[in-house]
Amino acid sequence: MTAQTILFDFSVDSEKTSDSKQRQEIAKIVRGEVENIFPQIELAYQMTMEDGFFCVFTENKETMITLRIFQQGLVTMNIEYYLEDGKEPLMSFDSSKRLENILAKKLKVHSGQVLPTLKRGDVARYFPSSDERIIEYDIDALVFEERSPFQKIQILHSKTLGNMLILDELQNIAESDLIYTETLMGRGKENYEGKEICILGGGDGALLYELLKEKPKFVVMLEIDELVMQACNKYLNTICGDVLEKRKGDNYEIVVGDCVDYMKKFISEDRKFDYVFGDLTDIPISGAPVGEIWDFIRTILEHSFKILKSDGKYLTHGNGTACTESLELFEDQLRLLRPKVKFTTSKAFVPSFMEEWLFYQVSLA
Template sequence: MALRHYTLDFNLSAPADCPSTVRGLHSIFQEQEMTETVHDTEGHGYLATFIGKNGRLVILRVHSQGLVTVDLQCCEGDNIAQVDNLLNALEKKLKSLLHGNIRGVKRLPALTRGAAVDRYWPTADGRLVEYDIDRVVYDEDSAYQNIKILHSQQFGNILILNGDVNLAESDLPYTQAIMGRGKENYTGKEVLILGGGDGGILAEAVKLKPKMITMVEISFQDAVCHFPLTHMRKACGSVLDNLKGDCYQVLVEDCVPVLKKYVEEGKTFDYVINDLTAVPISTAPEEDSTWEFLQLILDLSIKVLRPTGKYFTQGNCANLTEALALYEEQLGRLSCPVDFSKEVVCVPSYMELWVFYTVWKK
């Protein structure tokens, strides 16, 4: 079962006259054969619920601060035309009753709750976005995370990890940004990719004729994480069909011990691409272990970077200025002094601007 939830708001210049406003709407609810229940608001305006025989529910609230809200809930299979007619009648009547006192009217499209296909996902800065998702392609728990792949009419298949939109088949701008936006020469170079389990970065990097790419991705220890092979082909192509190719190898390991081993051996790379995690939203590092992990990866990565090499990573949503500023402070605390630049890119399926960093040794 799914529920559709409609909202209609009237912002007023002054508090409404509750008795006359409510009386003026009664005829509409009577025509709909809806039963009224008035609730005690302890002097804070008026609140009533109206329930119809078909299960429709209307919540009418006349706030004492100068706001009138109407919430209508109905089952997904309810007659949309009838529901629209009811909302139209309420909106028209309220405009007449509140004439001269209205600053603004807002009627939102229905929010669908409890549907088999979830279309709502939050942006990094906490805004709710509705996607044009029409089906669930994949939904499983691996040893490390929940993996969902949902199909969007605009963006193709979207990979969602633990509730966060990770990458869609449309998101080549993300991959290009985390590789230097076409400004780097990868020919004959040695590249280290940390994470990148969707295969998008690896697929693009092999096209640039590097000497060798080493990709370290622990999630391939779990067979369930081979989702790119069948569900994200537009992003990864055929590059993950084998864990070794002419110019690449995929190590199914935890990247931290691998990085530490490379530091001990003195092994270095021309490019290190960190696709493990975004900059945490939290601005209290002592309360979020992700910051500690991020600092560790950053420090180890710089140690395996050649003097002329570059380190690429994503930041987070451009609106999260405090978290990004804190990350930039972390760059100044590394064992080796570095400089950095950043670029803001529009990633299609994120529906928000995203920050990417390039870091190099001074």
């Protein structure tokens, strides 16, 4: 059971839309064409404005159609109705495209479009890209959902990407995303053999699992959210193997706790690492570099360099390559670090993010 929402828009001459008579004419044309598909429609309500028009059509109080005409030369129409499971939609994407094409001709538009039908009330399937574009995933099951003290944790199953970890309604990693982990760790470029490594976060276990294949001396992973690890151990074991199940081995240990506390402890013990991985919260996408998240990012960076050997490296994910503003803000933070650091970047198209992502390799200058 979902509400089906079909959104049309048409750009027309603003001369037409700035005249109230012509707006009525547009409404009449739209109604005429919509009537071919929904023959019982009636006008339920209309609002006339000095600079626009809005009305509601309904068929049997079941299908609701709102039409809006903006004086600036824009017409929007929203069709919405309820669809029971297993029933055929009243309007397929093809038939909505046909209606769009007919209206585009009749309204003599500059451009027109109809969006693929939006399905609401069902399992979550719409997620934003890093730059807040809408992406619909081919989700066919909610596998796991629970709220930890830190966040809402979901495992959703995508037909093509496998199980996906969703934290607070944002994509984190999926079974399809080995490339994410390999680019984060710079597989083939960095040599981890015999090295000491600290992972900040990394609760999905994929980074730890891949690092252990490279024969490090020891990896310590600091993850705050026990429940994330339980969920990933159960539903993402194709990418994390048994590391979240075992929690420790000859050359690794997972510690459940606040990574900042543990970094402070390492600093006091003068414990140093060859690599520190920042596998925590995403960088905010824009705005001034102020607020809790940026404070957190700065804290993480400063502490990380205090537990790194002088020739050590801090490796982390950045953001979608489309988020240039966010990436610049992050790089500004790197430039403010003392002692000074230098950095390189690498990028990869991450399947479950459906976009190219930037990764940073930071070391002392």
